[in-house]
Amino acid sequence: VSGQLLETLDGGARILIPEAEREVIAEFAADLARWLQNAGSREPFFYRLLPPASLTDPALAESFRELTGDEILTGHIEGLRRVAAEIEADFVPVSRLEGWLPAINVMRLFLATVLDLDEKGPTVTRTKEAETLYSFFGYLSVLQEEALAVVSGGQDG
Amino acid sequence: VGVLPWSVVVWNDPVNLVNYVAWVFERVLGYDRPAARALTLRVHEDGKAVVAWGSREKAESDVKRLHAYGIWATLERMR
Numbered sequence: 236v237s238g239q240l241l242e243t244l245d246g247g248a249r250i251l252i253p254e255a256e257r258e259v260i261a262e263f264a265a266d267l268a269r270w271l272q273n274a275g276s277r278e279p280f281f282y283r284l285l286p287p288a289s290l291t292d293p294a295l296a297e298s299f300r301e302l303t304g305d306e307i308l309t310g311h312i313e314g315l316r317r318v319a320a321e322i323e324a325d326f327v328p329v330s331r332l333e334g335w336l337p338a339i340n341v342m343r344l345f346l347a348t349v350l351d352l353d354e355k356g357p358t359v360t361r362t363k364e365a366e367t368l369y370s371f372f373g374y375l376s377v378l379q380e381e382a383l384a385v386v387s388g389g390q391d392g
Numbered sequence: 393v394g395v396l397p398w399s400v401v402v403w404n405d406p407v408n409l410v411n412y413v414a415w416v417f418e419r420v421l422g423y424d425r426p427a428a429r430a431l432t433l434r435v436h437e438d439g440k441a442v443v444a445w446g447s448r449e450k451a452e453s454d455v456k457r458l459h460a461y462g463i464w465a466t467l468e469r470m471r
Contacts, residue, residue, distance in 0.1 A: 283407065286464040288455050292403050295467065303456045333419075340412060340462040347407040354406045378407060384409045 239334075239354040243283030247328040248385045256374075259376060261319045263371070264338065267345060268315035271308060283344040333386050339379045346372040396470040397456065398451035400444040402435050403464045416461045417443065440442060445470070 237258075240248040252260070274281070285307060287301035318338045321331060347370055350357035357369050402413075410432055416429035421444055434441040443465070444454045451467050458465040 238398060252414070283405075283462070283464070287466065288452075288459075289466050289468070290412050291468075299452065299455070299467070303452075307456065336412065336415070336459045340408065344407055344462050352406055379409060379412060383415055384407075387411075387415065 238381075240327075240385055242385045244325070247326055248382075249326055249330060250322070250324060250376075257322050259323050259371070260378075261343060261377075264315040264319040264322075268319065269313070271312050277370060280345065281308075283348050284341060285310070288349055300301070311338070311341045315341060315379045317335060320390055325348050329386050332382050335382055336386065339382065343372060343375050343379065346375070397445045398460070399436060399442045399470055400451050400454045400468050401415045401468055402438050402458065403440045403466065404435050404438075404445045405409045405464055413463060416458065416463055420457045420461060 239250070239252045241251055242248050250257075271284075272361050285300060285304050287296040288303075291294040314334060315338050317331070318335050321327060321335070327335070346352075349359075350365060350369055350372065352372070357365055359365050403441055413435065414425070414432040417421040418425060419432055421428075423431060431443055435443075437463045443458075445451065446454075448467075455467055457466045
């Protein structure tokens with residue numbers, strides 16, 4: 236999968252994602268936003284979305300989460316909702332594409348947590364459902380790299 | 393005690409892409425592209441790297457902004 240975003244000379248990208256794939260991305264982003272809104276912040280699947288701010292000082296990690304957790308989570312939710320709404324467009328300016336990047340990452344982080352991903356791939360049982368999610372994880376990785384290339388002006392890195 | 397600054401440590405993980413992490417270091421921490429890239433590779437190869445330091449308030453602000461981008465960062469008091 237590639238060629239989902241085509242950089243344009245007027246500072247943005249044409250979105251060339253097929254309609255069916257746009258629907259999957261929009262539905263997943265909206266569903267995840269809804270779930271994050273409703274789930275308690277102690278949900279284990281939040282591990283990568285709200286990581287501990289200290290590995291050696293539990294009190295510091297706890298107070299940091301108390302102070303910042305809601306705001307960070309709200310940002311994740313708003314970003315997902317923006318992607319769900321904007322993925323249907325034909326064109327996305329760089330300023331909005333920059334907002335997609337952390338939202339795409341939230342989707343990847345969530346999938347990686349569900350799949351218990353390590354360097355070699357998922358460590359959960361390779362069911363059909365897990366394979367589908369892992370494929371979607373890979374798809375989002377390509378999309379994120381293409382978005383990065385556009386916001387970085389087509390330069391490497 | 394309380395005089396030494398705090399450091400911001402970013403940890404390697406198998407999920408975040410190298411190009412994305414480098415972009416976040418540019419955007420959030422203000423590194424230029426080569427420095428951001430070098431720092432990202434250090435995180436990847438060494439498992440972690442100090443990416444910023446300063447007062448506790450500054451370090452907390454940096455960690456919060458990195459978490460907003462999905463980067464696993466921690467605070468450490470320099471001893």
